[in-house]
Amino acid sequence: MQNKKLIIGLTGGIGSGKTAASDYFETLGICVVDADVEARNVVEPGTETLEKIRQHFGSDVLNEDGSLNRPWLRDKVFQNPEERVWLESVTHPAIRQCIVDKLAASESPYSILVSPLLFESGQDKLTDRVLLIDVPETLQIERASRRDQNSEAQVKAILKAQLSREDRRSKADDIIINDQDLGYLQAECLKLHKYYLSLASS
Template identity: 45%
Template sequence: MPFVVGLTGGIASGKTTVADLFHQNFAIDIVDADIIARQVVEPNTEGLDAIVGKFGADILQDDGCLNRRKLREKVFSSPQDKQWLNDTLHPLIRSEMAHQVELAQSDYVLLVIPLMVEGGLQSMTDCVLVIDVDEETQITRTMQRDNVSREQALNIVNSQANRQERLAIADEIIKNNGHTDSLLPQIEALHARFVALRKNRQQGTL
């Protein structure tokens, strides 16, 4: 069983940047919940078949792929439909995350779950790494990256778990309020720690 480091953080915290640096510098395998969430609703999947069964074929684009805009509109206007969608897709996403984790070959595997706190998914990890930024930095980055208003950015930040809730589940923390150059020294130190933790676990099971 691979040693699993769960990586999480709020919007615009730098999760992708951090995960990419672990991969580029230390060849660490990455399992990304957001990517899997798209995979489980691709054509000819159980997830997409269930959505079509629920909402009809007009939820599809002409090429047979899910029309995400239409789906968002449907679940936005109906809490019941949103709950149904979550109940249908979350088990599929979780199962696929576990499957991909099992296939990992690196010293440890990074399991990137943006909504880890909200979903209580820290149970899938051996260690939780939180990318921590202050709220004002999140808002500014979101406005610049997504070309949205301050109000829209603030609404997104407020819709997620707050900073204190994420830090409460953290075993390790990366501070990312500054420039990307400040990340690599933190990542190098954490890589050594994660390798040591994995070795300790292996020795403990011998």
């Protein structure tokens, strides 16, 4: 029987540098599964999940090309918490299954699951260890505002909806403080990569 592969959860708040970290792990030959990418994949045209959403909300939930009308759906579930609960009951199991399948197919020594809502979604239960990319809140706001052209108020609203920095830090096994340049972040990732390789082979 094949041994279970080591799975590292990688998380962090908005503007923390999760993508820069996961991109670097990919250059080291590590399989990276991104929960956000899978969340988009499960509602692509032709998927069972999108068809369930259409049956529930009606054809207004689709754009003319048959793709999901995200702004329309966002407004709908924002105004009605019960609809959001229904939507999550359909999308979350589908996303989880995609993640599980991709992790199972991984051929690298260990795998990484990137998820901004790793703890909130319960996806941390799919992992053996959690790596947190952590930054001071002021830097988060500055980076996210610059990158996404969001106002400071928008970024603060997103931060408020996510787990607090203290909660994330208390739940993580490994923490990189990403308050320096890209070279520093990559050097810290490389140290952990060597450590994870040793864990994976033991």
